Amino acid sequence: MSKVLVLIEVSPAGEIRSTAAALLGAASKLGEPVAVVAVAPGSGASLVEQLGSLGAAEVFVGESDLVGKILGAAEVQAVTAAVAATQPIAVLVSNSVEGREVAGRIAVCTGAGLIMDAVDVREDAGRIVGTHSVFGGGFSTESTIDGGLAVVTVRQGAIEERAAAAQPVVTSVPLTVDISSAGVIDSVEDVVVSSGRPDLRGAATVVSGGRGLGSKENFVIVEQLADALGAAVGASRAAVDAGYVSQMYQVGQTGTTVAPQLYVALGISGAIQHLAGMQTAKTIVAINKDEDAPIFDIADFGIVGDVFKIVPQLVDALNASK
Amino acid sequence: MKIVVLVKQVPDTWGERRLDPFTGRVDRESVDRVIDEISERALEVALSLKDKNKGTEVVVMSMGPSSATDGLRKGLSMGANEAVHVLDDALVGADAGWTSAVLAAALKQTGFDLVLAGNESTDGRGGVIPAMVAQRLGLPCLGSLNIVEIEQNSVRGERGTENGTARVHASLPAVVSVTERTPEARFPNFKGIMTAKRKSLTVLSLAELGMEPTTVGGRSVVLSTVERPARTAGKKIVDEGNAGLELAEFLAARHLI
Known part of the structure; x- marks a missing residue:
């Protein structure tokens, strides 16, 4: 062979x-x-x-x-x-x-x-x-x-x-390696993911948060829903740029491209650069308080409303059904 | 110091981007064409060094169809000293191997201390060209730098990968690619736009680079191109107090929980 x-x-x-x-x-x-x-x-x-x-x-x-x-x-x-x-x-x-x-x-x-x-x-x-x-x-x-x-x-x-x-x-x-034409590594910071959640790449379910969550503290709601669904955590570039989470979680044109069974977007408006990283997901769910957010154009189930009211209710329902 | 910035013209990501169903190539006719944002960021790195160090010479270089002139002119109006356009009908549909060979030849002819490029274009997204150009020139490549520090005889910075970051350096000459963590590019100002018209824009053909339009090793060939049906909006509701429960039912019905 x-x-x-x-x-x-x-x-x-x-x-x-x-x-x-x-x-x-x-x-x-x-x-x-x-x-x-x-x-x-x-x-x-x-x-x-x-x-x-x-x-x-x-x-x-x-x-x-x-x-x-x-x-x-x-x-x-x-x-x-x-x-x-x-x-x-x-x-x-x-x-x-x-x-x-x-x-x-x-x-x-x-x-x-x-x-x-x-x-x-x-x-x-x-x-x-x-x-x-x-x-x-x-x-x-x-x-x-x-x-x-x-x-x-x-x-x-x-x-x-x-x-x-x-x-x-x-x-x-x-190996005989020619170092004259090599870039030199001075130090490495290898980020070990120890959350126990699945890896973003290849995860069956991804819950992502965006700028609409408002703060780093509020981003915890993404993690809560992710844990209730057994999902990986992702983020939009806006959320990464705002410092809510590290770059490693970025889903989009730059960042990780995901194609999960279920993608849940919380407070993500849906910039085309973000959609390019997740729109082949099998099922897309979006929650956003802006009814004109472009993410709703591709969502299988869209909810116009407050993430902080809807997600806790969903998490309770998920936990009750376990 | 002479810095050559590789810039690529791409379909604007704010419009609908298409592939030609017959050739599988990017449809560059039906869309707005712009310099890729990541190319502009690479140029910004060079221009901010030029701001501090007047002896810095910045060249923008592009390989592409005649329309790529617009992007090069924008680079000149942002502050680059001169532009080089590699233009030849034999380059239509060039793959990464061929593209990197042509760019390497053009870089050799132009001369440089440092080559800057974006880490990946928004259309092809291959992310291989800077490393391939470096390999062809026998030079170090520092890829995907979030932070670039250019010194007299070396370049260093922070490299970002899926697994974290690393501090890296290389002696010059070298090839560096930047990520979108580098600062946003400046806008051309009126003075820049006016002076750009007097700056030199050199057009180079393959013959002028001493190259034959032949393949360099294995060649990538597109076999088929299929457009996926557009994704459409599904159910959309306004929360009236029980949307979380409705969502739970939706997920259960689709066997997603």
């Missing part, structure tokens, strides 16, 4: 990021998943078992002391070496800030073509085909690569397939 490389994102603490499962799942639709990790020498072994459980048939470990100290160069090197060693039909990378930079650089290094921000992948007569959701879901397109390897960046939370667990074959190689 053709091999498909998956670049695994590793946190500064050396843990596999949550994007790995979906990437390996996507790879298993195309061929045999080969996980590629760039790690400090000696720290790859501890990741192998977990990568096997997520479906990696092989694990390609690139080792360098510079991992985590420079931007992307070790990851680019690791994948380039793995491409030469395994002759894959595709390389899958997370469509994250870090992943897409690495993907672009891999494409340059290997002469590959890019399939960007794919929400699904398939193989068709030897070609890799990616599906894209464009302009906030207004259009759906398919693309492929002519005459070369396909490097695919995969939208986070979009792929539901998971690969069957495997006993991976491990290959370790030392």
